[in-house]
Amino acid sequence: MPGPDPHALWIESDEPPYRVCFQAYFWTGNNGNRRARANAILRRLYHRDWVCRWCGDDLPDYVRADALYCCQGCRKRGARERRKARADMQA
Numbered sequence: 001m002p003g004p005d006p007h008a009l010w011i012e013s014d015e016p017p018y019r020v021c022f023q024a025y026f027w028t029g030n031n032g033n034r035r036a037r038a039n040a041i042l043r044r045l046y047h048r049d050w051v052c053r054w055c056g057d058d059l060p061d062y063v064r065a066d067a068l069y070c071c072q073g074c075r076k077r078g079a080r081e082r083r084k085a086r087a088d089m090q091a
């Protein structure tokens, strides 16, 4: 699934008070999706949940609002670890 437009949204402040901004559509004014994404990211920031599940770093602002990992590398390392744990359990 393609990621969202990388330049349409940015995290202005990643410590309280959190602030997530997005580029409004100029002509159409259909900002529902970007606003929803900004709100979702904001909600995760407040829950201290905007961090990579593998390396624990803050997630970059160009990933999906429901992303769990900061990059493919972390996602794959996480998957490898889970696979290994599963294999160890069966052995």
Ligand SMILES: [Zn+2]
Residues within 6 Å of the ligand: 052, 053, 054, 055, 056, 057, 069, 070, 071, 074
């Ligand atoms: Zn990471």
